Amino acid sequence: MFQDLLPLALWVVDADGRLVQWSLAARDLLGHTPEQLVGQDAKRVLVPEENRELADRLVRTVRSGAAVVARLPVRHRDGSVVDMEMWHCPIADARGRTGVLAIAAETSAVERMRDALAALEGLFTQSPIGLAMLGPDLRFLRVNEALSRIDGVPVAEHAGRRVTEIAPGAGALESVMRQVLDRGEAVVDFRYVSGAADPQRMRTWSCSYAPLLGGAGQRVGVIASLIDITEGQRAHLEAERARRRLALLAEAGTQMGSTLDLTRTAQEVVRVLVPRLADSADVQLLEEAMAPDETAASAHGVVRRAAAAFTDPDAPADHLAVGMTMQVPPGSVYEQVMTAGRAMNLYLGDIGPLIPTPGAERLREYLYARVGAARLVPLVARGTVLGAVVVTRTRGREPFDEQDTLLIDELVARAALNIDNARMYSRERDAALTLQRSLMNTALPTVSGLELTGRYLPAGDQEVGGDWFDAIALSDDRTALVIGDVMGHGIHAAAVMGQLRTAVRTLARRDTAPGQVLRSLDAAVADLGDNEMATCLYAVHDPVTGHCLIARAGHPPPVIADERGTVAFLDGPAGPPLGVGRQDREVQRVFLPPHSLLVTYTDGLIETRGTDLDQGMRRLAEALRHPGHPLEEICDDLLAHVMPQVADDDVAVLLARALPR
Template sequence: MPDPRPAGDWRALVDDQAGARWDVLPVALVVLDGGGRIVQWAQAATDLLGYAADEVLGRDSTEFVLPQQRAAARSLREAVAAGRSATGSFPVRHKTGRTVQLEVWLCPVTGPGRAGRGMLCLAADAREAQRTRSGQALPEGWFTGSPVGLAFFDTELRFQQINPALEAMNGLPAAAHLGRRPVEVLPGVNSEQMEAALRRVLDTGEPVVNFRRIGRTPADPQRDRVWSCSYFRLDDPAGRPLGISGSIIDITTDERDDLSSTTARRRVTMLNEATLRVGSTLDVARTGQELADLAVPRLADIATVDVLRTVTDAAEPLTGLAADAALRRLGKAPVYGSRIADVLAPVGRILYFPAVAPYTQALVDRRPFLLPLVDARAVAPAARYTSTPEQIRRMGVHSLMMVPLIARGLVLGVATFLRADEPSSFDSADLALAGDLAAHAAICIDNARLYHREHDTALTLQRSMLPRRPQAPAGMEIAHCYRPASDINEIGGDWYDVTEITPERTALVIGDVMGHGITAAAVMGQMRTTVRALSHLDLPPDQLLDHLDQAMQELDDPLLATCLYAVCDTSTHRCRFARAGHPPPAVITPDGNARLLDLPPGAPLGIGGITYTTTEVALPPGSLLVLYTDGLIEARGHDLDERLTELTDLLGHTGQQPSGLCDTLVTHLAATPAEDDIAILIARVGTPTP
């Protein structure tokens, strides 16, 4: 008669082959930590070796192996620590002193509770195992008493036996498992993936270690749990597969710790990146785009950043919304390649929303807003104002966060984060991270706003105090220019002036207040007024600088400044100079030679107790004097003497017309973007001799 037992019945095949009776094999279970110390000792291990659990816990597992075999045992353990399963046979000392030859199988697993990563060791007395292989059944307490879930599957992946520990994990009796596949017994976990792993073990013979079973079982239907599963194939003496043995350990606590740790690491990493990538310049629009780029794709699939129009228009932001909101889109990610993002307004667009519209609620409430599920009901309130929410919902957006941008108590705007491709919804941890990122970006945006407001004020003040069109006295030709620092650098206190003392004598002055912003611009205005008044007294240059130095020390907010003062006589073509820490002037003679004038450098104004020196220089008629501030010649990473040489070389190869020379100097020498203000004053003294 044909065998009535189904094909692949592993126990039937074992019986036929006189193979191992795994349901009665006396196997002792021992769990080791990552360092090989014993952290769990089953009763079967006590029965096998005589030691109680409190006698072995915390001890190195190789202590019980006879000395001559300990090196081999450590090698086996190291192989398992590297992620491989391994088997071996070792003589182990029983508590009574006799020797027990053990057959062991070790595999890496995630330990129970807080035991951490470690190893699962199944050990059996080699002689008893041999007796069992000869068909002599032994007690099965090792199986029923194991705290680890144990299961055997046939070659059709049907449960053939499970122990009480696995019954408790699954919340179902053994009878509900036997003869059925995992997908039939446990639809609430990732059973299809589990079966794929089991088939891989059957096909390849390679164990699968630390497979994660995730989901809910009847034992705990209200929350997800995580188990670490390890599977290895059982073969008959001819090497044909009989089935699969599996061990299952609940690691939910460990997994939550890991998840918490992973979330914390992600949060720290992104916040660290935010400090480097968001707010890299004092540019409001760029900061908004940097925030969007940082959030996608690690936090969201789509992100937008909008600020109140009053922010970008340099007006004071509102502390709350009492009227309609006009927002400018500063950033959007991804910029290209996303059909959902394409539906959203582009960067630069002005968006208008009533104060009662749902979009502005994050601004009105000044609190982050989380919508875990974007469904038709959730987007219905926005339908009166815009069709976009419903449109992107239909395109796959299923979760949303809106986080206000608030800095120094001011509402600046809102950042919006959407998920479509990522299947999981935003949660409270995501909202906390988004809040931290938005808070950093808001400070950067507000810093840029405040900077630009002060920058514009200082620039307006600076330009209002410079001479609009210095009048060229008789016998002189004048050219001048002022170039402020770029937007990422503050306005300084560079200035120049031309004052006619007598019809033949003219004062040329150029200076630089050390410092930046409104204060430097204001001090510059005071200096220019003081110098103009002293110039009319017709003082020698050194005496004028002495008086100016004293005036600088009497300011309410003393600052240092450099200055070069010259009085040129167009009738004699002689000039007298005094220098207070300012770069030396250059002269271009009518024959095209250019050089720096060697003048005593002096010390900056405002120090006090300094004596300045007047130097008189005779110039050929038609010579060009070039006065400038240090912004023209100083460049990061370059030697000052080399830069001065570049200046004189450039002057020696330019034409003799003052007009256009200023632009030539700025074009060839100034850094881009400008790191400092630049002021240039050029004067032709007399008419060249034919």
């Protein structure tokens, strides 16, 4: 009946000025349907041009925190203007910003009403939002049915009671209202959680409060609105968790597997997991999966801790040291996880199986006292079990939920692949280094007229290539000096290097001329395939004349430093590398005076990505200013001061000093 006397329109405008709610009463009064208006600019659709300045002032007042009653013409759908009495109060929009809740009645209808309280009661009955009006003592004066449904207390039983009497434990809400009353400033979107003790009944509310002003502007109470945002909050939290999970996966993609070093890869795994997903992470690798084939049998069932991180300072570090090994007992949880290749969750009473070996009572006591949940995840890559990762959370943290376990398993699966890549690369590197050492005998012979020394260095700990050097005693006291560089790295490059070294030795002992040696090597490299390529320098020194015959195939120029410290790079074309076609190479004759140095090297000594080649050549020349120093010392200085700090390629150097006759 009251609705017939005074129809009340309700609409909500967000902080951007767009309509987000339009009631049926508003449709009846102004002709616009919710479908037509929701999402539209409220001022453009509803406010006549001549009244927009007034509307802007009202909005600014409401956003400052005050509830305002004002008369404002509103445009009807048919184009006419309807004078309306409107009540504006602040309300939080979906993004937590201050919007406007407008309740309006046609002015002509209001003027027919003698009792303003009836209008207020109509407002409360129309609102789908929980509304309340409280006096200066913060006791309820009015509440609507929506608020009654929220707190489960009939409307009539609210009058004269405090918030804490209706909802025990809601003291925080009363404190906020006291602040609004004392300061005269609205509080918008204060989040309050009820039923926290029971997750199934827990609700989240967006509460907004504004001072209620009397005719003279004095604060006579508080107007309150409550909106249930539980579902929206849950959706927001789930979206935020999903965003964090995606961010962590993206970060893991850049952090894990950044190198092919097994230890660093294991360390990267625990850095990703701790502390965001877990309070500890322990990477344990099976020795038989990591060890060479000939030693794997003796390491069956043994795991070694490759990396670990524990946020709890009370964790017994002596039992958790990286490098420790332990035998996995048959039938244990560890064995089950690694045999089946499936992850497993452990809780409170199951913590004991986290300790696969006896004699660690202190660790067992710590785990029982501090750990609330754990997950054991096997490291499986390409069908091979490499070990397991153990992650735990302390009792003060929630156990792993389904999303946590999915994310942990995904990260461990990625880690397994990275660890397996590092494992296979390490094995290949070791095999390549072994092959190279077996094929390249770095022990140089004692020859006539020359003092010799040489070095080979792989590119850091990760790369083995096809660089090599050699010296071969020839007839008539002559000496062949050889240095070369096979393109590529690994076992294949080392094997090609071995073939070229053998071919050079065979050709040299047949007294083949330098130019013909390179032509024969070019054919040999071409026979290996279209993608094979190498550089080489071949020189023959005659101690009788002091001359050297030097031929190059794409190789960097050698350096000659006389006993006065004058340094010169050999002029002349380097020629094409080996393997690009049968072409004649220029043979140069140079004189090597007594006490002078002939320095040959591969390009890894002077060249690296992103640097100027000329800089490397200048560093090499500067390092040869004192050719009279012992040959071994000169060689060490070259590698220490000329070679780039971060080497991209392996390096070979061969130094020859001419001896006086």
